[in-house]
Amino acid sequence: MTRAGTLSLPLVRALRASEGRCYRHCDQGVRARTAATPLPGVFQVLACPSGVVSVAMYSEWSRRDASRSVAAFLRTRTRPASLVRATDLRLATRHGPELGPRAERLLERDPRRRPVRVVYWRVYPFQDAKGVDQRLFVCHRRAHTSPLFYAAPSEGGERACPGCAARAPRSSGARRRTAPQRARPS
Amino acid sequence: MAHPTAPRRPQRLTVVLAQWCPHCVPLSQDHARRLAARLKVPLRILDIDRRGEVRLADRIVREHGDASPDYLIPQVFLEWSDGAIDHLFTGFSEQTARTDRAWRDLFASAWLKALLRPRAS
Numbered sequence: 001m002t003r004a005g006t007l008s009l010p011l012v013r014a015l016r017a018s019e020g021r022c023y024r025h026c027d028q029g030v031r032a033r034t035a036a037t038p039l040p041g042v043f044q045v046l047a048c049p050s051g052v053v054s055v056a057m058y059s060e061w062s063r064r065d066a067s068r069s070v071a072a073f074l075r076t077r078t079r080p081a082s083l084v085r086a087t088d089l090r091l092a093t094r095h096g097p098e099l100g101p102r103a104e105r106l107l108e109r110d111p112r113r114r115p116v117r118v119v120y121w122r123v124y125p126f127q128d129a130k131g132v133d134q135r136l137f138v139c140h141r142r143a144h145t146s147p148l149f150y151a152a153p154s155e156g157g158e159r160a161c162p163g164c165a166a167r168a169p170r171s172s173g174a175r176r177r178t179a180p181q182r183a184r185p186s
Numbered sequence: 187m188a189h190p191t192a193p194r195r196p197q198r199l200t201v202v203l204a205q206w207c208p209h210c211v212p213l214s215q216d217h218a219r220r221l222a223a224r225l226k227v228p229l230r231i232l233d234i235d236r237r238g239e240v241r242l243a244d245r246i247v248r249e250h251g252d253a254s255p256d257y258l259i260p261q262v263f264l265e266w267s268d269g270a271i272d273h274l275f276t277g278f279s280e281q282t283a284r285t286d287r288a289w290r291d292l293f294a295s296a297w298l299k300a301l302l303r304p305r306a307s
Contacts, residue, residue: 020281046280055279067254091252092276097295098288104295120258120279 005040005062011116014103015059015094017044023054023122030054033140035147037073039066045147051137053149056121061114065091070119078149079162083123083136092118125154139163196301198265199274200230202243202251207259209277209285214260217289224293224302225264234259252276260285 007015017032028048037043041060047053058070067089075081094116096107107115123136134151139161152160199222203210215231222229232243247253251261251273262275275292278284292298 018278018280018284018287020283057279086254087256090254090256090258090279092258092279093252093273094276095274095297097297098275098292100291101294101296104291104297108296122279 003040005060005064005066007042007059007061007116008106010102010106011059011061011099012042014099015042015116015118017046017055017057019046022048022052026050026052033147035140037146039069039073041066043073045138047138051139052154053123053136053138056138056149058119058121059116061116063114064117065119066117067091067119070121074121074149077146080151083149083151084121088121088123090120090122092120094118137161194270195267196225196227196264197267198227198230199225200232200246200263200265201260202232202234202247202263203260204234206235207277208282210260213282213286214262214277214289217293218260218262221293224298246271
């Protein structure tokens with residue numbers, strides 16, 4: 001038995017995020033990583049090697065608009081939580097014909113006629129109070145139970161994860177050191 | 187999306203877009219034009235940056251489409267002879283190639299083939 005809203009494998013494949021170029025940041029490619037959430041659907045984050053997030057997306061096989069649930073989840077994983085704004089969450093319905101033949105057949109045969117609904121989260125680059133350009137970063141390190149999102153300057157932002165900084169051991173001189181971390185394997 | 191069974195016919199295709207959006211122009215505008223030609227229906231373009239069109243665009247998205255405070259574009263709607271309006275397509279908030287692939291899948295879909303199949307009257 002599966003939870004309501006869970007995607008079957010052909011749908012997961014049909015909805016796999018496309019890996020292209022980093023959005024308005026660098027020329028590097030973005031990589032899609034699936035992350036654990038308490039929600040029944042699939043949550044994916046598209047980010048470049050520096051950790052700048054192009055887009056995060058949550059897909060669920062359901063009629064409901066999951067925007068509020070996604071926002072609530074993101075607020076628990078974002079520093080500061082105020083980065084998660086309703087205007088940055090956008091809904092899309094996938095009926096089947098646009099997802100390829102396998103997904104179309106699957107959705108067509110669903111007795112409940114449910115589409116797949118996707119919530120995208122895209123935070124555009126912005127300036128902080130000091131006029132410094134900020135971007136949304138993601139940290140996938142093992143120290144976190146699921147990805148941690150945070151805003152940081154474009155350059156060097158990958159070293160500024162607030163979750164990792166909070167866990168870093170302090171030296172006797174009270175100078176904070178960076179904890180050795182290993183990237184989580186895909 | 188339900189396969190058509192009732193004796194209703196497509197009446198008009200509407201696409202909500204903006205000129206600055208690469209998923210919209212020329213990509214979805216061209217595909218929508220092609221789809222309208224296949225369906226033999228007129229195409230209506232609602233540009234969200236045009237004062238005379240944005241209200242109508244907001245309304246059709248709010249009542250039939252993927253409504254969000256700052257909703258995704260393009261969104262495509264099919265209007266039927268019985269007055270019904272179906273949401274057909276929303277652009278992908280990823281690479282434009284993904285939106286293009288979705289359009290191509292739509293053109294190759296069983297749904298479209300069934301819709302274009304001549305029916306015994």
